[in-house]
Amino acid sequence: MNGTDKAGLGVGLIGTGYMGKCHALAWNAVASTFGDVERPRLVALADASADLARGKAREFGFASATGDWRDLLANPDVDVISITTPNRFHAEMAIEALKAGKHVWCEKPMAPRLEEAEAMHAAWRASGKVAALGFNYIQNPAMRLIRKLISEGAIGMVNHVRMEMDEDFMADAQAPFAMRNEASAGYGALDDFAVHPLSLLRYVLGGVAEVFGEMSRPYAERPDGKGGRRAIENYDIATALLRLDNGASGVLTVNRAAWGRKGRIQLQLFGEGGSIVFDQERFNEVQLFQHEGAEETQGFRTILSAPVHKPYDRFIPAPGHGLGFNDLKVIECRELIGRIRGEQASIFDFDDGIAIEKTVHAIADSFGKGGWVKVT
Numbered sequence: 001m002n003g004t005d006k007a008g009l010g011v012g013l014i015g016t017g018y019m020g021k022c023h024a025l026a027w028n029a030v031a032s033t034f035g036d037v038e039r040p041r042l043v044a045l046a047d048a049s050a051d052l053a054r055g056k057a058r059e060f061g062f063a064s065a066t067g068d069w070r071d072l073l074a075n076p077d078v079d080v081i082s083i084t085t086p087n088r089f090h091a092e093m094a095i096e097a098l099k100a101g102k103h104v105w106c107e108k109p110m111a112p113r114l115e116e117a118e119a120m121h122a123a124w125r126a127s128g129k130v131a132a133l134g135f136n137y138i139q140n141p142a143m144r145l146i147r148k149l150i151s152e153g154a155i156g157m158v159n160h161v162r163m164e165m166d167e168d169f170m171a172d173a174q175a176p177f178a179m180r181n182e183a184s185a186g187y188g189a190l191d192d193f194a195v196h197p198l199s200l201l202r203y204v205l206g207g208v209a210e211v212f213g214e215m216s217r218p219y220a221e222r223p224d225g226k227g228g229r230r231a232i233e234n235y236d237i238a239t240a241l242l243r244l245d246n247g248a249s250g251v252l253t254v255n256r257a258a259w260g261r262k263g264r265i266q267l268q269l270f271g272e273g274g275s276i277v278f279d280q281e282r283f284n285e286v287q288l289f290q291h292e293g294a295e296e297t298q299g300f301r302t303i304l305s306a307p308v309h310k311p312y313d314r315f316i317p318a319p320g321h322g323l324g325f326n327d328l329k330v331i332e333c334r335e336l337i338g339r340i341r342g343e344q345a346s347i348f349d350f351d352d353g354i355a356i357e358k359t360v361h362a363i364a365d366s367f368g369k370g371g372w373v374k375v376t
Helices: 018-034 050-060 070-074 087-099 114-127 141-151 195-204 325-340 350-369
Strands: 010-014 041-046 064-066 080-083 103-106 131-133 158-166 208-216 221-223 229-231 237-244 249-255 264-271 274-279 285-290 301-304
Touching (some): 010 018, 018 050, 018 080, 018 325, 041 050, 041 070, 080 087, 103 325, 114 350, 131 325, 131 350, 141 195, 141 274, 208 350, 237 350
Parallel strands (some): 010 041, 010 080, 041 064, 080 103, 103 131, 158 249
Antiparallel strands (some): 221 229, 274 285
């Protein structure tokens, strides 16, 4: 392959869980949805079990399956590799794929340790290949609208940002100890969750200059599944004060033990002349307040995603019907193909990823030191 998709990019997929299926759906749907790219060739799928891989290959539409992910690196028909494994495997797989001359589409975060993320970044720089990260929430047409509103000065200079991400899959104190509770998985909510609101912040406004962080455990231990208890090794809650590159202040808080919250990412942007609010649980809405006109009629107005908000129109020809999580992955897949073809494309590459990783690690460093830390 020569970096175009004239014959359809050859795809290799590592991992067949929740995000593996999400990537497979995107690779299957991108040509039908957008109509301007050749249909990708689903060449090979890998999982830890060869039997599992064969079953998932049939389900997802891949031509072959293997129990060894390295087989994908040696396959000349594979042009791009989707990495959807647990975080601790990302670095080795991405680095080896890039060394093998493959483009990479890796789920977030880059890696649990900053040194690993930096090694991924260096391997990408040396490869000449495209390496994209799975920050699909930036692909929401609502986010594109918010970015446009800010760039056009719809609320004036932004002076304060508040961001939250909350889910409740670890809210039950009696839920068993899981892989995500291990120190090897990273800091916990900070790198598992915070990368998402930080990606939205970077997309619509810019980066973070300085942080003051705090992390906590709502529960000290969990059942170990063997009749005993096991100590929690990372943190389910994290909070940080932020000083942004543009001089604005900010607050970030993330919690994966928040009863009642299912997929909430709230982004509030306050400016000199108004405010913008987005809530992931109301996926297709943007709330806009502008301080103008008669005071008695001022208030937040709801902007509902519609075909005018590209590329919503590629999915649905009418407003009010709504996009979903998997649709954003299809958009991200199209942007990735565009970048591989040499087009201007809206993806977060490893430059964006390392900036977010450095912010996350600065927050953790600040927690340890008990003071402000610059994001280098």
